[in-house]
Each structure stands twice: as C-alpha cells, then as structure tokens.
Amino acid sequence: MWGLDRESKKPLYQQIADHIERRISFGEFPPGSLLPSERKLAEQIGVNRSTVVQAFAELRSLGIIESRSGSGTRVSQFKWGASPKHTPNWNRYAQGGSFLPNLPFLRRIREALSQDPSLVDFASGELAADLAPTSEISEIMSSHQYASYLGYDNPQGYIPLRQALVRYLAEYRGLQATESSILITSGSQQSLFLITQCLLSPGDAVAIEDPSYYYSLPMFQSAGLRIFRLPVDQDGMRLEEIRGLYKKHRIKMIFTNPNFQNPTGTLLADERRHQLLQTASELGLPIIEDDPYSLTDYEGLPRMPLKSIDTSGSVIYIGSFSKIAASGLRIGWMVAPNSVVLRLADARQQMDFGLSVIPQQVAAQFLESDFFEPHLSRLRTNLMYKRDLLIEALRKELPGEIQFHIPKGGHHLWCKLSEPVNDAKLLEAAIRNGVVFVPGSVYGSDAGFVRFTFARAKSECIGQGIAGFARALHSLRN
Amino acid sequence: MWGLDRESKKPLYQQIADHIERRISFGEFPPGSLLPSERKLAEQIGVNRSTVVQAFAELRSLGIIESRSGSGTRVSQFKWGASPKHTPNWNRYAQGGSFLPNLPFLRRIREALSQDPSLVDFASGELAADLAPTSEISEIMSSHQYASYLGYDNPQGYIPLRQALVRYLAEYRGLQATESSILITSGSQQSLFLITQCLLSPGDAVAIEDPSYYYSLPMFQSAGLRIFRLPVDQDGMRLEEIRGLYKKHRIKMIFTNPNFQNPTGTLLADERRHQLLQTASELGLPIIEDDPYSLTDYEGLPRMPLKSIDTSGSVIYIGSFSKIAASGLRIGWMVAPNSVVLRLADARQQMDFGLSVIPQQVAAQFLESDFFEPHLSRLRTNLMYKRDLLIEALRKELPGEIQFHIPKGGHHLWCKLSEPVNDAKLLEAAIRNGVVFVPGSVYGSDAGFVRFTFARAKSECIGQGIAGFARALHSLRN
Numbered sequence: 033m034w035g036l037d038r039e040s041k042k043p044l045y046q047q048i049a050d051h052i053e054r055r056i057s058f059g060e061f062p063p064g065s066l067l068p069s070e071r072k073l074a075e076q077i078g079v080n081r082s083t084v085v086q087a088f089a090e091l092r093s094l095g096i097i098e099s100r101s102g103s104g105t106r107v108s109q110f111k112w113g114a115s116p117k118h119t120p121n122w123n124r125y126a127q128g129g130s131f132l133p134n135l136p137f138l139r140r141i142r143e144a145l146s147q148d149p150s151l152v153d154f155a156s157g158e159l160a161a162d163l164a165p166t167s168e169i170s171e172i173m174s175s176h177q178y179a180s181y182l183g184y185d186n187p188q189g190y191i192p193l194r195q196a197l198v199r200y201l202a203e204y205r206g207l208q209a210t211e212s213s214i215l216i217t218s219g220s221q222q223s224l225f226l227i228t229q230c231l232l233s234p235g236d237a238v239a240i241e242d243p244s245y246y247y248s249l250p251m252f253q254s255a256g257l258r259i260f261r262l263p264v265d266q267d268g269m270r271l272e273e274i275r276g277l278y279k280k281h282r283i284k285m286i287f288t289n290p291n292f293q294n295p296t297g298t299l300l301a302d303e304r305r306h307q308l309l310q311t312a313s314e315l316g317l318p319i320i321e322d323d324p325y326s327l328t329d330y331e332g333l334p335r336m337p338l339k340s341i342d343t344s345g346s347v348i349y350i351g352s353f354s355k356i357a358a359s360g361l362r363i364g365w366m367v368a369p370n371s372v373v374l375r376l377a378d379a380r381q382q383m384d385f386g387l388s389v390i391p392q393q394v395a396a397q398f399l400e401s402d403f404f405e406p407h408l409s410r411l412r413t414n415l416m417y418k419r420d421l422l423i424e425a426l427r428k429e430l431p432g433e434i435q436f437h438i439p440k441g442g443h444h445l446w447c448k449l450s451e452p453v454n455d456a457k458l459l460e461a462a463i464r465n466g467v468v469f470v471p472g473s474v475y476g477s478d479a480g481f482v483r484f485t486f487a488r489a490k491s492e493c494i495g496q497g498i499a500g501f502a503r504a505l506h507s508l509r510n
Numbered sequence: 511m512w513g514l515d516r517e518s519k520k521p522l523y524q525q526i527a528d529h530i531e532r533r534i535s536f537g538e539f540p541p542g543s544l545l546p547s548e549r550k551l552a553e554q555i556g557v558n559r560s561t562v563v564q565a566f567a568e569l570r571s572l573g574i575i576e577s578r579s580g581s582g583t584r585v586s587q588f589k590w591g592a593s594p595k596h597t598p599n600w601n602r603y604a605q606g607g608s609f610l611p612n613l614p615f616l617r618r619i620r621e622a623l624s625q626d627p628s629l630v631d632f633a634s635g636e637l638a639a640d641l642a643p644t645s646e647i648s649e650i651m652s653s654h655q656y657a658s659y660l661g662y663d664n665p666q667g668y669i670p671l672r673q674a675l676v677r678y679l680a681e682y683r684g685l686q687a688t689e690s691s692i693l694i695t696s697g698s699q700q701s702l703f704l705i706t707q708c709l710l711s712p713g714d715a716v717a718i719e720d721p722s723y724y725y726s727l728p729m730f731q732s733a734g735l736r737i738f739r740l741p742v743d744q745d746g747m748r749l750e751e752i753r754g755l756y757k758k759h760r761i762k763m764i765f766t767n768p769n770f771q772n773p774t775g776t777l778l779a780d781e782r783r784h785q786l787l788q789t790a791s792e793l794g795l796p797i798i799e800d801d802p803y804s805l806t807d808y809e810g811l812p813r814m815p816l817k818s819i820d821t822s823g824s825v826i827y828i829g830s831f832s833k834i835a836a837s838g839l840r841i842g843w844m845v846a847p848n849s850v851v852l853r854l855a856d857a858r859q860q861m862d863f864g865l866s867v868i869p870q871q872v873a874a875q876f877l878e879s880d881f882f883e884p885h886l887s888r889l890r891t892n893l894m895y896k897r898d899l900l901i902e903a904l905r906k907e908l909p910g911e912i913q914f915h916i917p918k919g920g921h922h923l924w925c926k927l928s929e930p931v932n933d934a935k936l937l938e939a940a941i942r943n944g945v946v947f948v949p950g951s952v953y954g955s956d957a958g959f960v961r962f963t964f965a966r967a968k969s970e971c972i973g974q975g976i977a978g979f980a981r982a983l984h985s986l987r988n
Contacts, residue, residue, distance in 0.1 A: 034676075034688065059823025060691040062847050118794035119823040122846075125762075125796065126853040129708035130733075134856050142665070158661050166660060173868075174652055182644060182838030183636050187620070210512065213538040218696075218862035225861045230607035251860050255608075284603075316596035318603065345537025345597040354863075360660030362866040368600075369540050375604040378611050382729050383703045384696035384862065385832075388840040388869040390651075 036077065044079060045086035052087065053096055056107050062119045063109045067097065070105075072147075132250035137459060137474050144463045152497030154469040154484040157294070157443060158359040163414050163487060165357055168403040172394060184385060187377040189216025189365070190392035196399045197365055204327065206340035207349065207367060215373045217380070218387060219364040220322055220352040226366075226376040227285075227320060227348070228255040237281040241269045243446075245294040245322075246287050247476035261476060262286075264293060266437060268300030271307055278315050285318045291335045292325035295475050295483040296446045297439030305338055313344040320348050324355040327408055329441040330416035345369065353395060355443060355487075356411065362387070363395040412441075418486040418494065419445065425498035430505070434482075443487035446472075452480025453508050461504035467497040514555065522557060523564035530565065531574055534585050540597045541587045545575065548583075550625075610728035615937060615952050622941045630975030632947040632962040635772070635921060636837040641892050641965060643835055646881040650872060662863060665855040667694025667843070668870035674877045675843055682805065684818035685827065685845060693851045695858070696865060697842040698800055698830040704844075704854040705763075705798060705826070706733040715759040719747045721924075721953035723772040723800075724765050739954060740764075744915060746771060746778030749786055756793050763796045769813045770803035773953050773961040774924045775917030783816055791822040798826050802833040805886055807919040808894035823847065831873060833921060833965075834889065840865070841873040890919075896964040896972065897923065903976035908983070912960075921965035924950075930958025931986050939982035945975040 034051055036044055055061055067073075070088060074081040088105060091097045099105040133139070141155045188194065194211045201207040217223045224246075232238065234256025240246040242261035252259055260277050263270050269288055277283045288308075290300035300308075312319050319338065326335040339349040352364035366373070380386060398404060419438075422445055426434055436447045455471035462468060472481025489497055512529055514522055530551075533539055545551075548566060552559040566583060569575045577583040611617070619633045666672065672689045679685040695701045702724075710716065712734025718724040720739035730737055738755050741748050747766055755761045766786075768778035778786075790797050797816065804813040817827040830842035844851070858864060876882060897916070900923055904912055914925045933949035940946060950959025967975060 054686055055688055055691070057821065057823075058686055058688075058691070059820070059825070059846075060688060060848050062823050062849075065847070065849060118791060120790075120794050120796040122796070122823075123849045125709040126847075126849040128711055129853075129857075130711055131707045131857050131860075133853070134860060139856065156662070161661070164660050169660065182642055182647065182836035183639070184634070184837045186624075208532055208536055210533055210536075210538060213533070213536070218865075221860070222862040229609045231603040233606055233608050249860060254860075312598075313596060316598050318598040318600070342537070343535065345535070345540050345600075347537070358660035359662045359863070360867045362863065368537075369543070369604075370538050371540075371543060371601045371604040375607075375611070378617065379607075379609050382609075382612060382699070382727060382732075384700040385837070385840065387696075388866060389838045390872065391866040391868045394868065 036079070045083050045090065048073075048077060048079070048084060048087035049090040052091060053094075056096060059119065059122075061107050062122045063107050064121075065107050065123055067105045067107065130254065132254045134250060135248060135474055137455070137471055138248065140459065141468050141470065144468055148463075150466070151463065152467040152493045152500065153488045154467060154486070154497060154501075156488045157485055158354065159357075159411075159443075159487050160490060162490070163411055164360075165398065165403060165407045168401070168407060169358065169361075169394060169398060172397045172401060172403075182389060185387060185389050185392070187381050187386060188212075188214065188373060189387065190389055190396065193363075193392045193396040193399075194365075196396040200399050201351075201367065204334075205323070205349075205351070206334075206336045209367045212370060213367050213373060215366045215368065215377055215380075216387060216392060217364045217366060218362045218384075219354050219359070220324055220350045221364070222380070223350045223364055223366040224249070224287075224320075224322070225251055226380060228252055228257065230376055230379045231372065232257055232284060237277070237283045239274065239277055239283045239286045241288060241293065243295055243472060243475035243477040243481070244287075245289065245475065248474045264296050264298060266298060268293060268298045268304060269308075271304055271311065274308075274311050274317075275315070278317060283317070285320055286312065287320045287322070288338070289322040289324075290338055291323060292328065292439060292442030292444075294325070294442070295444050295470070295472070297437065297442050297444055299335065299440070300338075305341065309338065309342055309344070309346060312346040317346065318348065319346050320350065322350045324352045325442040327356050328412060328415055328443070330412050330419070331440065332409070332412060333440075335441065339367065348372065356408065357395075357398065361391045361395055363391060415441075415443070415487060418489070418491055421491055421494040422484060422486045422498065425495045428495075429498050429502035433505070443485050445484045445486060447482045447484060449480045449482065449505070451509070452478070453505065455479050457508055458482075458504060461507050462501055465500035465504040465507075467500040467504070469501065514557070523561050523568065526551075526555060526557070526562060526565035527568040530569060531572075534574060537597065537600075539585050540600045541585050542599075543585050543601055545583045545585065608732065610732045612728060613726060613952055615933070615949055616726065618937065619946050619948065622946055626941075628944070629941065630945040630971045630978065631966045632945060632964070632975060632979075634966045635963055636832065637835075637889075637921075637965050638968060640968070641889055642838075643876065643881060643885045646879070646885060647836065647839075647872060647876060650875045650879060650881075660867060663865060663867050663870070665859050665864060666690075666692065666851060667865065668867055668874065671841075671870045671874040671877075672843075674874040678877050679829075679845065682812075683801070683827075683829070684812075684814045687845045690848060691845050691851060693844045693846065693855055693858075694865060694870060695842045695844060696840045696862075697832050697837070698802055698828045699842070700858070701828045701842055701844045702727070702765075702798075702800070703729055704858060706730055706735065708854055708857045709850065710735055710762060715755070715761045717752065717755055717761045717764045719766060719771065721773055721950060721955040721959070722765075723767065723953065725954035726948075726952045742771060742774050742776060744776060746776045746782060747786075749782060749789065752786075752789055752795075753793070756795060761795070763798055764790065765798045765800070766816070767800040767802070768816055769801060770806065770917060770920030770922075772803070772920070773922050773948070773950070775915065775920050775922055777813065777918070778816075783819065787816065787820055787822070787824060790824040795824065796826065797824050798828065800828045802830045803920040805834050806890060806893055806921070808890050808897070809918065810887070810890060813919065817845065826850065834886065835873075835876065839869045839873055841869060893919075893921070893965060896967070896969055899969055899972040900962060900964045900976065903973045906973075907976050907980035911983070921963050923962045923964060925960045925962060927958045927960065927983070929987070930956070931983065933957050935986055936960075936982060939985050940979055943978035943982040943985075945978040945982070947979065
C-alpha cells in the first residue's frame, strides 16, 4: 500500500509526483489517458489541493503530463526509452467489444455514490445494513465447520443448497422442484445473463414489461435481441398484444416480474395470470418469471408465483436472496427443464467456473435455520415502515406535485411528477442536494417518472433525502 | 426432498412412477425429452433395476412415456389437458444461443467423473484435497468476524483484498500495482471471459500458444474471434510469426502463459521474454499474461512474470488462487490499465453483479496470514512428489511407449505416445479402465498427445491410474 511518509525528508508534493509517475510507467494510466482531477486526487490522498497542484507542476516540467484548460490533465504521448515504444491504445480497446456498457444514468449514480457516500441513496436496489440478517449470518459462519473441500463446485451448484431450496420452494413458493431442476447462479442477474446469451440468438425477438427493470439492462442489446414492450397498468402487465407480437415478430420469450414488479410495485391480477399461461401454452412460448420480491408482502400474504400454476411447463422460474436477505451473498437460482439447466451450467463453467462453495454453504444453512422465518417477518415490518416514511415525506415536501400508487410489497415506489422535467437535469440537481434516485426513463418510461427505492436508505435519512429531492425539483422550475 | 417411503402401502414402483410423472408435469423433462436410463435411475433412487422397469411400464401404459429399443425412453408428446397445450420446445432453446458449449471431450470427462467418482482423475486442473489449505481456511473462518455488511460489493472487488494483493504482487511477483489497477474476478476464467467479450469484437484476430489451454475454451469462438497459433517448443512460445500475423491478419492480442505453461509445462526462455515485449511494444500490441502456476516452482525459484519487466505497459496480468490454494474460493485478479479495469468492472456488473464478499474476505486474510508461506512450501514439495510418482509409474507401465520432458513446476505432465491412437477411443478405453486424462487434441495438438494432471489425484492412486491407462492403451493396439 502506498501512503505518504510524513516523516520523510522528501517533500509531500515530490512523493505524490513520484507515485503518479510510477502508476503511469506501470501502465495504469497509459499515454493519452486522463488523470483524476487535482481535487479528486487531493481527496484520495488526504492532502491540500495545493500540494497536488505542485506535484502536477513537477510532472508537467518533466514532460510526463500535459494540462489543457477545460479538458483536464493527460499523460503525455512521450517516449519512455531510446527505441521507439508504443503502449497499446488501451482506451480504444476499452471502448470496443460487443458487450455494451451500463446506461449512462446508472454509471453516473454509481460514480456519485462512490464519490460521496453520504448521499441519501434512493437508487440502489438492495437492503440497508439494518434490514439484512447480518448478525444471523455471522453467527452461522462462526458456529459451523466450513471449507470441507474447496475444489471446483458441482457445475449446477452446491448440492446441499439445492436440497435446501427444494424444501424452501415447496414450503414458500408452492413449487415441487427437484435438485436436478435447479441451477444456482450469482443472483438473478446471472440467470438472466445466461438465458439471454445461451437460449436466444442474435436477431431473436423477446417481450418485456414497460416500464421494466429489464429495459435498464444492456445485456438484451448486447445479445443482439430485438425488444418489444408490453405496457404495465395497475394490474400488472397487459396481455392484449402478445398474440400480435408472436404472429408478427415471432417473439421467442416473455420476461415478467409478476409480484411487486420493479419499478412499478404492481401485482399481476389473477385472471391475467391464467390468461398469460393459457396464451403461452397455446403458442408454445416460454415465460421467464423473475420473483425477487414475493416474500416481502407487508401483510405476509403468500404471493405465489406463476410457476406454481404452470401446468404445461412454460415457465422458467428465477429466485434470489438479494432482495430478501443479502445481495452480498450473490446467491440466486433458476428452476428450469433439465436440458436448459445442463446447457446453462456448461456455459457458466466457461464464463466463471461456477460460484464459490462458501457463500452457498452459508445460504443453505441460513435457509434451514431458525433465523429465516423471524428475519422475513422483521424485514416485512421494516420495509413497510420505510415505505410509510417515504410517503409521509413526499406528502409533506411535494404536496400535489407527485402521484403514486401505494405498493403492498417490494422495495420501490414508482412516482409520476405532475409536471415533467428533464431527467438528466433533475438527477444532477438531486446529487447537488445530497440525494440520488433512478430516473424513470432508465426503465423505458417517458420523462417525468421517478423510482424511489426505500429499502436501502437509513430510516432517519428518508425525510432529509426527500427534502433534498424537493429542493432539486423546485430549483429546476424557477 | 423426495424419497421412497418404504413403510407406505403404495408399492415402490408406483411411488417411483408418481415421482417421475410429477417431474414431467413440472417441466423438468418436457415432452420429447430423453429420460435417464433405467439403470441410472435405479442407482440414483437406490432400488433394483427391476423396480424401475416396472415403474416405466406403468408410465408407458398411461401413455406418458415411450420407449424405443436402442434410443432409450422419452416423454410422450401427448396432451396434458382438454384444451390444446404446448410445452415450449425447450430442447431446441437449449441447443440454440450464440454461446458455444464446452468441447465434447471435456463434457464426456465431466460426465464420467460425476457418474463414477472413483475414477483416478488425471484430468481436472485443480489441487487435491490434501494439497489445499483446507484446515487453514477453516481456522481463518472460525476465528474472524465476517459479514460486516453484505451489500453489493465494490464493482472492482473488495477493497481490503485489493490492498492485500498490492502487497502480495510486490513481494511475490515483482509488480508495483495499485488498488485501482486491480479487478477481482471469479478465477482467471472470468478475467479471460471479460477480455474476450469486452475488449475484442467479432472478427478480431488473436494469437494463442499451440498447444494451449486457450484452445480448449470455446469462449474465443463464442466471441467471434479468429484464432492464430504460435507453436510452443521446449523454451516456450516461438515468436517468429508474430510480425507476419500482425501484418497479414492484424492480430489484436497475444494470449500467453509463460511460466509452466498449460499443458506443456514449459518456461518461456529469458531472451524470448525480452524479444516478445520488444515486439509487442514496437507494434503497440497487447499481451494477456496468464500466471497461475509460477509459485509452484518445485525448487522455490522466483519465476517472475513478463509484466515485471514490461516497461511500456503492454501487458495485462492475470493471477488466481485456483492453482496454488483453492479453486473453490473462486478468486482471481487482473492488473490492467485504469480504463480497462473500469470497463470490465462495469460489464461484470451486468453479468453477475460481482462476487460474494465472503470468499474475498477469506482470501484476503489467508494471504496476509502466517499460513500462506508454509502452505506454499508444502504445496511445492507435494506437487514434486506427485510428479515423481507419475513419472515412475509411466516408466514402469509404459517403458519406451511414451515421451515427456520433466516439468519444474505446475500441475501437468505433457506426454507424446510413441504410436498415435484415436483420442476418443483411448479416452473411452481409459474410462473403462478406471482413469481419465485429457486428450492432447483438446489443446490443439495432433492425435497421440496426452495431458496428465498430477495435482488432483491422490498419491496412492497414481500408480493404479497409470496401470489402468496402460491397459487401455494396450487394449487398442491388440
């Protein structure tokens, strides 16, 4: 670890200049690349900005870096030795490749959060530390014997976890799964990635909900898929257009999140469930059901998945611990026909050689422990409490300026601004006012929609966060 | 968990028939798909084969399954209800997708090992249980506090692990890396996957070693890359053709494993290292250096990576714990220019949302513990011991029939048979004789080469395994 040596005779600015030069010659910042700003480096290193200004001046005098006003400081294209040498044009490589980067808004939010962790976070779709079963998992880890054999895992995932999931799926999700029909994945994200990469081909058409979490995932475009959208109303996804899409575009799959949909929080109405399965079965059309939120129903109602009433084997079911326990375990699962499970397990071997056994052991033990049920009940109560805090704050700070339906489960409140504003300007203004959210356009909606996630922020910060959001919104209207 | 109820009044065959029918109606075995054989099911369930035969007869009489002699038993295409219903053609979906399956030999080896775990395993590239630091890792896990906060990890990987790696790379690998230049990945496999998916585009040309582990990875073809090969001799990769390939095919990257190369075990000669870096630097050509084996040098010599003498920033360096500690941790790392690390971290978020924090915490603590150095020293001694057992067995069982160079580190012995035989026949004969190995053609070589991995098999089984291999080989010659 490099750090300043404040006892050294070498001045601080010189130590910093030497450090930056080492990072440049090591290839971390190749010729032509942009260095972090003086302000940012000063923060990282923990010195006054003037010290970094001095270090930059030193490097400039050596011809190592070049600054141009307005476009920052770059590493010079100078030669390091006597013979002609060329560093690969890494920036061009980094901009290439067929795999698309995340959406700019999502990258901007991540950057803002990493620069200023004190922002009130209504953007990240995960549980706050006080909602996660941290102490329970710690206790499980310290009281059990682990690491019996740490070889490569079974390609479908750790067998005792799959066995625990068979019991969990029967008890909590109404599914009679078997060990061999389950694939353990790195959250539901990896299930979706494997499906888009391995069961579909470039040019294939698929249907997703509108608005929808799927819309925010460039993986669909990266896989070369054509995306068609089915509108969501208060009763979930509308089904009228499915037959037309099938006839006209030969859609190959429907992706849906029927319980407490992300971002709208809606539940797919019962009659639509039956109708969707009927249509899928008549067309021989697969449904990918993503089910991360069902167990968060605030009244503890058993919200069953589509898969539990799927009598014709049309549904691949995806579940995860990320939204009900801990996203940091990175444990999700897929229940699918045998040929699909084997195909995806084989492909996953090539991508990452499977998951670590350790978090799978932890997840299996947590699921079978006496901690699980009380944790779920506490989680539901706390999520409802946070939802109510958020709604109270919105009513106080933005009366008449924002509309929403109150969700009965899940992590998200989907809001419509009574007067639309520019998404990008609103996000920047919010960051300046100490808060982040996700603009609705990320999920495919028109301007003027906002997704507030209340699971991640601390309860005591929710009011202050919404006050900041209200200031941001009003600053754009004046 | 389903299991037979031996106290039930319902006959065993009927319980089995009901269970299979549930799995079929649940979609695990869709219409038209092949069921496991009667023999295999009988083994799985723990009954006589005749009981499964009876259960199958029951299902056949109901029209649920159909058997044809020679082609096994399949689920019927019959209708489940009154209205026309169609299960999606899952098998066709599973055969589709642009991502290619693993090579048939590798799938066959995996299948054989899962059917019969008593096979002597000269195929799997991982450490045997007695070479892994299992008790050390257990002790670390039970004596530390974990799971402080189990949210999504930093996209580049757990910061304390990156800090520990900075110290490790300086001390063991001669690299002055920084936290921000490191990306933690799920083994080196994920590093390679990210590079082929995100830094290269379909149609790009790359060079790999011949023979080479990379050749066994369909990920290069899945990414649409054109592959050119540079022959490996006793001194590692030959370099003569690089300029020609660059001129003619515009190769965009060179993938190399300079220390104890997989599969040949060779070390890239010193003068070739300098020449390779010189050429790469003149052409502005990136090198991907995979370095899983260096620390296994049996004499404990410090085998430094190319990256340690790379003064023009041409090399992306990839390391891993899989071959020196435990593949089941799934911890690898990449040292790369900042723009590359940020690009790949962003893409990885979309694929799996990053690694679990828990194995990263364990890896960081193991690396910084007093266990690490003694473990390495024990590992080297034991690997050399297993190599010697293997060589002794080969000399005893196959005198004059097999040639090899004795490797000074790594997990593999690369052998040439004095008379080539058909790879597929040899592998099947070996399986029948209780042993698996990897045919050389998997790595791109001609028929008649064999890779024996000695790290995975138990010491006491090596002699018996080679005796089985010798019987297999001789059975093909008679």
